[in-house]
Amino acid sequence: MTAQASHHESRNTPLFAVYGANGHTGRLVATELLARGGELILAGRNERALRALADELGGERVRVHPASVDDRPALRALAESADVIVHCAGPFTNTAEPVAGAAAETGTAYVDHAIEPHPVKHLFDDLQATAERTGAVLIPQMSFYGxxxxxxxxxxxxxxxxxxxxxxxxxxxxxxxxxxxxxxxxxxxxxxxxxxxxxxxxxxxxxxxxxxxxxxxxxxxxxxxxxxxxxxxxxxxxxxxxxxxxxxxxxxxxxxxxxxxxxxxxxxxxxxxxxxxxxxxxxxxxxxxxxxxxxxxxxWRAGAVASVEAAVRLAHGEGPGKSGVLSAAEAFPARPFxxxxxxxxxxxxxxxxx
Missing domain, CATH: 3.30.360.10 (Dihydrodipicolinate Reductase; domain 2)
Known part of the structure; x- marks a missing residue:
C-alpha cells in the first residue's frame, strides 16, 4: 500500500469527511465530492445545520458526525471512519491542530483550507513525525490562498x-x-x-x-x-x-x-x-x-476544487509515494495538477x- 492510499482497504467507494461542512467552502467541497462519486461524512459543531445540509444534498451517500474542535474523542472517531478529511472550518489558528492531529494519529489523509502561516508551520513542526509513523499524508493550505x-x-x-x-x-x-x-x-x-x-x-x-x-x-x-x-x-x-x-x-x-x-x-x-x-x-x-x-x-470554487482534486487523488492512492506533512507541490507534480x-x-x- 502506498503512503497516500486509504487505510480502509476493503471499501470500494471512498469515504470523505468534510469538517466545517455547513460553511460556504464546506458546502462547495461536499457538492463537488458527491459529483465525483464519493460518500460523505458531514462534520462540525452544529448538528442541526449539518442535518439540514444532509437533507438538502440527499441520497444514501451522506451521513452526519457532530464534533467540536475541543472534542478529541469525536474527532478521532471521525478520522478513524474516513479515508480523507477535508478541513474547511477557519480560523485555522484555532481549528487546525485538533483536526489535523486526529488525522495524523489515525493515519488518515488530510487536506485543509488554511491561509494563516502559523498553523501551517505547526503542522510541519509538530505533526511530521506522527504522520510519517502512521502513514498519514497531511497537506495544509490546499486552497486558493497558499x-x-x-x-x-x-x-x-x-x-x-x-x-x-x-x-x-x-x-x-x-x-x-x-x-x-x-x-x-x-x-x-x-x-x-x-x-x-x-x-x-x-x-x-x-x-x-x-x-x-x-x-x-x-x-x-x-x-x-x-x-x-x-x-x-x-x-x-x-x-x-x-x-x-x-x-x-x-x-x-x-x-x-x-x-x-x-x-x-x-x-x-x-x-x-x-x-x-x-x-x-x-x-x-x-x-x-x-x-x-x-x-x-x-x-471559493477555485479553492474547493483544488482541495477536492487532492482528496480524490489521495483516496485512490494517486498521491505522493511517502507519508508525512507535505506542501501542495511536494504532494503532487505541480504542472499536471x-x-x-x-x-x-x-x-x-x-x-x-x-
Whole structure:
C-alpha cells in the first residue's frame, strides 16, 4: 500500500469527511465530492445545520458526525471512519491542530483550507513525525490562498539553478468574505509576530507593512500591493524551491472595496463574482527568471476544487509515494495538477515551457 492510499482497504467507494461542512467552502467541497462519486461524512459543531445540509444534498451517500474542535474523542472517531478529511472550518489558528492531529494519529489523509502561516508551520513542526509513523499524508493550505501559489512557484522555478526570490502576487476583486474569513482576517491583521522567509532562513517577528508594485500580467497590469500578505507560502515554498527570499503580496485595492468586510450574509451567487489573478515571479541570482500565472472567477470554487482534486487523488492512492506533512507541490507534480484544475474550469493557466 502506498503512503497516500486509504487505510480502509476493503471499501470500494471512498469515504470523505468534510469538517466545517455547513460553511460556504464546506458546502462547495461536499457538492463537488458527491459529483465525483464519493460518500460523505458531514462534520462540525452544529448538528442541526449539518442535518439540514444532509437533507438538502440527499441520497444514501451522506451521513452526519457532530464534533467540536475541543472534542478529541469525536474527532478521532471521525478520522478513524474516513479515508480523507477535508478541513474547511477557519480560523485555522484555532481549528487546525485538533483536526489535523486526529488525522495524523489515525493515519488518515488530510487536506485543509488554511491561509494563516502559523498553523501551517505547526503542522510541519509538530505533526511530521506522527504522520510519517502512521502513514498519514497531511497537506495544509490546499486552497486558493497558499496552494495555488505553492504550485505555481514549483512550475516557475523548475530548471532554475540559483533562485534569488520568489514573489507570489494575488490580484483579487469582488471578494465577499464569510464570517470565518472575517474572523481569520481580524486575527491576521492584529498579529505581531509574523512568519517570513529572508536570506535563506525562516524568520518570526514584527514586520513593517509597506506598499509595493507587482507586475501582474495583462489585462490586470502593475498594481499597488500590500507587502507582506500573511499567507502560508512563506512556509511551504522554501521546502521545495531553494530561494533566498519568499514574499507574498495582495492588491491593496482588495481591502478598499466596500463590501469585503460587510458581506457575511452574501448569497452564493454574489460570492462567485470574485475575479482573480495569481501570479508568481521567480528571479534568478544572476538575473532573469520565469513567470507563471492563473486567472479566473470565484476564489471559493477555485479553492474547493483544488482541495477536492487532492482528496480524490489521495483516496485512490494517486498521491505522493511517502507519508508525512507535505506542501501542495511536494504532494503532487505541480504542472499536471494545475493543468487538471484548468481542465475542470477552475481557471486558465499560463505556464512557462516545460
Amino acid at each position: 496552494g495555488l501559489g505553492d504550485l505555481l512557484a514549483a512550475v516557475a522555478a523548475s530548471g532554475l539553478p540559483d533562485v534569488d526570490k520568489v514573489t507570489v502576487g494575488y490580484a483579487v476583486t469582488g471578494w465577499r468574505m464569510t464570517q470565518g474569513a472575517v474572523n481569520t482576517a481580524n486575527l491576521l491583521i492584529g498579529e505581531i509576530d509574523r512568519i517570513g522567509f529572508r536570506d535563506g532562513a525562516q524568520v518570526i517577528g514584527p514586520v513593517e507593512i509597506r506598499n509595493a508594485v507587482f507586475p501582474f500580467p495583462p489585462p490586470v497590469g502593475p498594481r499597488t500591493t500590500i507587502v507582506p500578505f500573511p499567507s502560508g507560502e512563506v512556509v511551504t515554498i522554501p521546502r521545495h524551491v531553494p530561494a533566498r527570499t519568499v514574499e507574498v503580496q495582495l492588491t491593496a485595492s482588495t481591502f478598499e472595496e466596500e463590501q469585503i468586510f460587510t458581506s457575511v450574509d452574501a448569497s452564493p451567487e454574489d460570492r462567485a463574482r470574485t475575479e482573480f489573478t495569481v501570479a508568481v515571479q521567480v528571479t534568478a541570482a544572476g538575473g532573469g527568471g520565469r513567470n507563471a500565472h492563473v486567472r479566473g472567477r470565484d476564489i 494545475l493543468e487538471r484544475l484548468a481542465e475542470l474550469g477552475t481557471f486558465t493557466a499560463t505556464l512557462p515551457p516545460d
